[in-house]
Amino acid sequence: MDITTAPTAFSALSQPTxxxxxxxxxxxxxxxxxxxxxxxxxxxxxxxxxxxxxxxxQSGLIRNARNGRTIRYFADFNGIxxxxxxxxEDCCGGNPALCEPLITQLTCNPNTHKEDNxxxxxx
Amino acid sequence: MDITTAPTAFSALSQPTxxxxxxxxxxxxxxxxxxxxxxxxxxxxxxxxxxxxxxxxQSGLIRNARNGRTIRYFADFNGIxxxxxxxxEDCCGGNPALCEPLITQLTCNPNTHKEDNxxxxxx
DNA sequence: TAAATATATCAATAATTCATGATATATGGA
DNA sequence: TCCATATATCATGAATTATTGATATATTTA
Numbered sequence: 001m002d003i004t005t006a007p008t009a010f011s012a013l014s015q016p017t018x019x020x021x022x023x024x025x026x027x028x029x030x031x032x033x034x035x036x037x038x039x040x041x042x043x044x045x046x047x048x049x050x051x052x053x054x055x056x057x058q059s060g061l062i063r064n065a066r067n068g069r070t071i072r073y074f075a076d077f078n079g080i081x082x083x084x085x086x087x088x089e090d091c092c093g094g095n096p097a098l099c100e101p102l103i104t105q106l107t108c109n110p111n112t113h114k115e116d117n118x119x120x121x122x123x
Numbered sequence: 124m125d126i127t128t129a130p131t132a133f134s135a136l137s138q139p140t141x142x143x144x145x146x147x148x149x150x151x152x153x154x155x156x157x158x159x160x161x162x163x164x165x166x167x168x169x170x171x172x173x174x175x176x177x178x179x180x181q182s183g184l185i186r187n188a189r190n191g192r193t194i195r196y197f198a199d200f201n202g203i204x205x206x207x208x209x210x211x212e213d214c215c216g217g218n219p220a221l222c223e224p225l226i227t228q229l230t231c232n233p234n235t236h237k238e239d240n241x242x243x244x245x246x
Numbered sequence: 247t248a249a250a251t252a253t254a255t256c257a258a259t260a261a262t263t264c265a266t267g268a269t270a271t272a273t274g275g276a
Numbered sequence: 277t278c279c280a281t282a283t284a285t286c287a288t289g290a291a292t293t294a295t296t297g298a299t300a301t302a303t304t305t306a
Contacts, residue, residue, distance in 0.1 A: 003139055011137035013210070014130045015264085027213040035283060048265055050284050069273045069282045084207065087136070090150040138294080158253060171295060173254055192252045192303045 001082040005060070009083045012059035017044055018052045025062055025075040032065075032074040124205035128183070132206050135182035140167055141175045148185055148198040155188075155197040 001009070013019050020042050024033060033041075039049040053073060056062045060079035064071050124132070136142050143165050147156060156164075162172040176196060179185045183202035187194050 003143065007137045007139050007142055010133045010142065011263095014134035014137050016126055016130050019130055019133070019210075020126065023210065023212060026211060029214075036281095045266080046283070047267085047285080051265085054284080066272090066283095069280095071283065080211075087142075087146070088149060088203075089146060091152075134293095159251095168296080169253070170255085170297085174294080177254080189253095189302090194253065 001060075001079075001086040006083060006086050009059040009061055009079070012056050012061060015052065015055075017042060017048070018056055021049075021052065021056060021073075022061060022075065025073055026080075028075070030074065032072045034070045034072055036070070038073065124183075124202075124209040129206060129209050132182040132184055132202070135179050135184060138175065138178075140165060140171070141179055144172075144175065144179060144196075145184060145198065148196055149203075151198070153197065155195045157193050157195055159193070161196065 013022060021038050024038060024041060035049060035053060038053070039046060044052070053062070053064070057064060061076055061083070062073050063076045064073045136145060144161050147161060147164060158172060158176060161176070162169060167175070176185070176187070180187060184199055184206070185196055186199045187196045
């Protein structure tokens, strides 16, 4: 993530439908949601949803996987982590070593093995 | 922060100059930077910088304070925290109580009293 | 009060983005 | 092979956004 790619990612989140989609996918975690489910949940027409999902995909904040006729979308926690780390770089008075693990915890990643990310799942 | 205000904040970060400004202010912490310093640091004309600062101000991600002829700008860590908390709401499999303190730590707030926010400053 | 400095506002044009209707592609089932 | 389902792509017009030159406002100093 750098100054050329980060604005694209923030732009992807700057539109209400796309932000709603993203938040639904964050909540859905590694279960994800189908394109049609997202459209139905948010009351968005098919082609509009498709176009907005394409913009989110290109931003690196979500990913997808086809399964038969359906395509399932997921939040991409690696991409989210990269974006937030870039945004908050050198926060806390220029001590990135301090903030980095906090960002990692914030964006706890259901795509990784559970044992790599216990903070996300332990009580 | 809600679905009507968050897109405005992400839109504010979706433009390279404004994202550079924001990151400089995050690094500057409670020292902040003058409008003119920001323009000089980034090579941006005066009125363009003023317009972009106004957009960031309206987003709630930065704040300012006039001091004589100059106006000093600061990252608004309360606003940042609100935005990221909204973005990542119910992350980690729907356990907001788990993620909330992580977001709080991520956006450690130099505006608050040090003793309220030790994680940001202790080694 | 007049000049200088720092920043904001205005008006206009150029560029970008958005939702939509129509259509195309991909897959599965009869 | 034909049809139905799920999703993507295309072209277009409307709306929004960005930058710029010019000018205005606020503050300090002479």
